Amino acid sequence: MNNSSHLSTRLAACLYKLEDSQHVISNETLFQHDNSLYGMLLFMEAEGDIVIDGRSYHLQRQKIFIVSPGAYVKLSIHPSSQADYYYIKFYALQPADPGHFVLAELKCPDELYTAHFQFLADMVQEMEKKHRSDSSWDVMKANMMFQEMIVALFKDTIHEQKSDLKQAIHLTLEYMEQYYPLHITREKLAEIAGLSADYYSRAFKKQVEKSPMEYLTEIRISQAKQLLVQSDGSFRSIAHSVGFSDEFYFSRKFKAETGYSPMSYVKKIKYSSKIASLNHQTTGHLIALGIEPYAAVINNAYPITARLRNTIAVGHSNPDLERLVTAKPDLIVASGSRHVEKSQKERIFNQIAPTITLHYSNDWRVHFQTIAKIVGKEKEANGWLERYERKAETIRKQIKSKIGDETFLIVGIGEGKMCVYGLRNMGTVLYGDLKLTAPQGVPGIAHYKEVTLEDLFEFEADRILLTSYRHNGTAQMDQAIRNEVGALYDNKQWHALKAVRNRKVYCMYDSQHLYTSYNALSHDLFLDKVHQLLMSDEE
Numbered sequence: 001m002n003n004s005s006h007l008s009t010r011l012a013a014c015l016y017k018l019e020d021s022q023h024v025i026s027n028e029t030l031f032q033h034d035n036s037l038y039g040m041l042l043f044m045e046a047e048g049d050i051v052i053d054g055r056s057y058h059l060q061r062q063k064i065f066i067v068s069p070g071a072y073v074k075l076s077i078h079p080s081s082q083a084d085y086y087y088i089k090f091y092a093l094q095p096a097d098p099g100h101f102v103l104a105e106l107k108c109p110d111e112l113y114t115a116h117f118q119f120l121a122d123m124v125q126e127m128e129k130k131h132r133s134d135s136s137w138d139v140m141k142a143n144m145m146f147q148e149m150i151v152a153l154f155k156d157t158i159h160e161q162k163s164d165l166k167q168a169i170h171l172t173l174e175y176m177e178q179y180y181p182l183h184i185t186r187e188k189l190a191e192i193a194g195l196s197a198d199y200y201s202r203a204f205k206k207q208v209e210k211s212p213m214e215y216l217t218e219i220r221i222s223q224a225k226q227l228l229v230q231s232d233g234s235f236r237s238i239a240h241s242v243g244f245s246d247e248f249y250f251s252r253k254f255k256a257e258t259g260y261s262p263m264s265y266v267k268k269i270k271y272s273s274k275i276a277s278l279n280h281q282t283t284g285h286l287i288a289l290g291i292e293p294y295a296a297v298i299n300n301a302y303p304i305t306a307r308l309r310n311t312i313a314v315g316h317s318n319p320d321l322e323r324l325v326t327a328k329p330d331l332i333v334a335s336g337s338r339h340v341e342k343s344q345k346e347r348i349f350n351q352i353a354p355t356i357t358l359h360y361s362n363d364w365r366v367h368f369q370t371i372a373k374i375v376g377k378e379k380e381a382n383g384w385l386e387r388y389e390r391k392a393e394t395i396r397k398q399i400k401s402k403i404g405d406e407t408f409l410i411v412g413i414g415e416g417k418m419c420v421y422g423l424r425n426m427g428t429v430l431y432g433d434l435k436l437t438a439p440q441g442v443p444g445i446a447h448y449k450e451v452t453l454e455d456l457f458e459f460e461a462d463r464i465l466l467t468s469y470r471h472n473g474t475a476q477m478d479q480a481i482r483n484e485v486g487a488l489y490d491n492k493q494w495h496a497l498k499a500v501r502n503r504k505v506y507c508m509y510d511s512q513h514l515y516t517s518y519n520a521l522s523h524d525l526f527l528d529k530v531h532q533l534l535m536s537d538e539e
Contacts, residue, residue, distance in 0.1 A: 011154045013094060014104045018146040020089040021128040027077045037089040038106070039067035040150075042124055045084040048077040052110045059083075064112040064120075064153065069103070086124050090146065114156040123149050168193035169207050172200075173215070180219045181243045186212055218351070220244065221257045225354035228262055229269045229331070229374045235262050269331050269354065270376040276329035278319045278349070282358065283308075284519030285368050286333070288384060289377045295327040301473030301513050304521070317472065321348060329353045333371060335518075336360040364428065368520045388524060392433040395531045399434060402534065407439040409461035409499070412448065412469025412516070413488075413509050415480040419448045419469045420459065425516050426467065429523050434530065453493050464499040465533075467508045467516055481509050506533045 019037055033039050041050075041064065048059045051074040052067060059075070067073055077083050094104035114120055123145055131142035172189045189212050190200035204212045220242040227238045239250035255261050260268060276295040277283040280302035286293050287307055295312040297319055298305060314323040324332075332355040349355040356374060358367045365385065372381030408430055410421040421427050422445025423438075431438045439459040448469070456464075466485065471477050485507070488494045499505055508515060508529065515526040 011106060011108060014106070015091075015093040015101060016147050016150050017091040017093065018088070018127070018131060018143045019091060021124070021131055021142075022087045023085075023128065024087055025082055025084050027079070027082045028075070033067055033069075033071055033073050034089060035070040036103070037069055038092050039071075039073075040088040040090065040112075041065045041067065041085055042088065042121065043083065043085040044121060045082070046077065047081045048075065048083070050075055055110060057111060062117045064114065064117075065110055066106070066108055066112060067110075068106070086128070088124070088146070090150075108154070112153045112156070114153055116152070116156075120149055120152065165203055166207065168195060168200075169204055172204070172212065173208070176212075176216050176219055180216060180223060181241055183245075184216055184243070216243075217253060217257070221254055222350045222354070224250070224254060224262070225258075225265070225350075226356065228266050229354060230356065230370070238262075269374065272330040272375075274328070274330040275375065276314060276324060276327060276332045276353070278315075278332060278334035280513065280517045281335040281367070281519045282333040282371065284517055284521035285371050288368065288520035288524065289372055289375070289380055291375065291377070295324070295329055299473035301471045302517055303512050303514055319349075321352075324349070325352055331356070331374070333374075334358070335367070364518050364520065364523065367518075384520065388520070388527075391524075391527055392429075395527055396434045399436070399531070399534050403436075403463070405437045406462035407460070408436045408463045408465065409439050409442065409456070409459050410465045410467060411456070412467055413481050413484050414469035414471070415477060415484065417450060417469060418452065418484075419450045420445060420456075421448050421467075421516070422446050424448075425518050426465075426526060428518070429526050430465075430530065433523070433527070453488070453491065456497055461497075461499050462502075463504040463506070464497070465506045465508060468512050471512045473512065478510070478512075485509060504537075506537075508533075 043059065043061060043063045045061045046059045046063065050057050050059045050065060051072075052065065053071050057063075057065070059077075075083060092104040092106050093101035096102045127142045127145040127149070130138040130145070133139060133142075172193050175189065175192055176184065186201060187197050189204075190197040193200050193203075195203065201211060204215075208215055210218075223242045224238055227233060227241065231238070233241070235251065236247040239245075239247040242250075244250035244253070251262055254265070258265055273291075274294040275286065275291065277286055277293040278297055280297075283293055283296050283302065283304070287304065292308060293311050295314045296308060297315040297317070298308055298311065298313045299316045301317075312323075312327050314320055314327055330353055332349050332353045334349065334355060335358045356370070358370060362370075368385070369378070369381050372378050410426050410430065412419040412421055420442065422442055423431060424447045427438070427442070430436050431442070439461040441459050468481060471481065494500055511529075515522055515529060
C-alpha cells in the first residue's frame with residue numbers, strides 16, 4: 001500500500017469532534033495553541049509566513065493548515081496587513097478497547113488543499129453560528145458540518161498529494177529531456193521536484209521503473225545515436241554535446257547500453273538493411289534510393305505495395321508499437337509533423353532503435369539527402385537528383401511551350417471535404433520544379449486549405465487538377481471520392497468555373513496519395529504524370 005493509501009486509511013478510521021471555533025482578525029504574531037486539541041487555521045486573508053514546529057510556509061489568502069496538539073506555532077504577518085482567519089479546535093479520536101476512544105495521532109500534512117475554498121469558508125461561518133447557538137440540535141448540526149468539511153479537506157489533500165508527486169516527477173523528466181547536455185545531479189533533480197533526494201529517487205523509480213540517472217543516461221545515449229549517424233563530428237565532440245565530459249567514459253557507457261562501440265555502431269547502421277519507415281514520405285525516399293524498407297507502415301493510400309513485397313508491415317495508418325518491437329529494426333526513419341513537441345510515441349521509437357525524424361519545415365531534397373547520408377547512399381542521391389533536375393527542365397520547356405502562363409490549380413477531393421493544395425507536396429513540383437503559374441491566392445497557402453465549391457471562383461484558374469484529399473486507403477473512400485466528383489459534375493456552379501467550361505480539368509483522384517506525398521519517388525512519378533496529361537491533351 002502506498003503512502004497516500006496509508007494516510008487515507010488512517011484519517012478515515014478516526015472520529016472528529018468540534019470543540020470550538022473562533023473568528024480572528026489580528027496582526028499579532030503570538031499564537032497560543034491548546035496542548036490537547038487539534039487546530040485548523042483557515043485563512044480568509046493573510047500576507048506573511050507561518051511556522052509550525054520549525055516548518056515554515058508562505059501565508060496568503062485561502063490557505064488552510066492543521067496544527068497538532070502542543071505544536072509550536074508562530075505567525076509573521078506583514079506590517080501593512082492583518083490576518084483574517086478562523087481558528088477551529090477539535091478532537092481527533094481513534095478506537096481503543098470496545099466502546100472506548102483515545103486521542104489519535106493523525107500524522108497528516110501541515111497544509112491542506114481544496115479546490116472549493118469559498119464553499120468551505122461559507123460552511124465554516126454557518127458552522128460557527130450553529131456551534132454558538134443555545135439549541136443543542138444546532139450544536140449537533142455544527143459538529144456534523146465540521147465532519148463533512150474535514151472529510152472533504154482530507155480527500156482533496158490526498159488527491160492533491162498524488163497529483164503533485166506525479167507532476168513533480170514529470171517536471172524532472174522534461175528537464176532532463178531539454179537540458180541533458182548540462183551537468184545534472186540527482187540532488188539537482190530532487191530540488192526541481194521539491195523532494196528530498198532519497199525520496200525523489202524512490203518515487204521516480206516507482207513511477208518510471210528506473211533510477212533518475214539511468215533515465216538520463218538513456219536520453220544521452222539516444223541523442224548520441226542520432227548524432228553518430230547524422231553528423232560528421234568526432235566522438236569527443238558528440239560525447240560533450242550530449243552531456244558526457246569524458247569521451248572514454250562515454251564509449252564505455254555507449255557499449256554497455258548498445259553492445260557496440262560508437263565506431264562499430266556507425267558502421268552497423270550505414271550498412272544495415274534493417275531500416276523501418278514509419279510513413280509514406282520516408283518510404284518514398286528509400287525506394288528512390290533503391291532501398292526496399294525492411295519494415296514499414298503500409299496501406300493503399302500510398303499504392304506502391306508492388307515495390308514492398310519483402311517489407312514487414314508494422315502498421316496500417318500508424319505504427320503498431322508491438323509489431324515494431326518484434327521486427328527489431330536497426331534504424332527507424334520518420335517524418336516530423338507541424339507540431340514541434342515530440343510525442344510520447346517518438347520517445348518510445350528511440351528506445352526501440354535510433355530514430356531519425358525529418359524536420360517538417362525542411363525541403364524534400366534535404367530530407368532525401370539526409371536519409372541518403374545516414375544509409376551511405378550519398379553518391380546515389382546526388383545522381384538521382386541530377387537526373388530529376390534534367391527531366392524537370394525538359395518537361396518544363398515542353399509544357400511551357402504549350403500552355404504558356406495559364407494558371408494551374410490543384411484541388412483535393414475527400415469525403416465531404418475539398419481543399420486547395422498550396423506550395424508544398426504537388427505544388428513544389430508544379431509551381432517550383434515546372435514553374436507553372438499559380439492562381440491568385442495559392443502563393444499564400446503553404447500546405448493546403450479547406451475550401452467550398454464557391455471558394456474556387458476566387459482563384460480564377462485556367463486549369464484544374466483533381467486529386468485525393470485525406471484518403472485512408474480503403475475501397476469505401478475510393479467510392480466516396482468518386483461520389484463527390486460525380487456530385488461536382490452534377491452541380492451548375494462547377495460548370496460555371498472557367499477551367500470546367502473550357503474542358504481543362506485533369507483527374508488524378510484514382511491514384512490516392514501516390515502523387516501528393518512529399519518525397520522523391522512521388523515527385524518523380526508526378527513529373528511523368530503531368531507530362532502525360534498535358535502533352536496528350538488536345539487543345
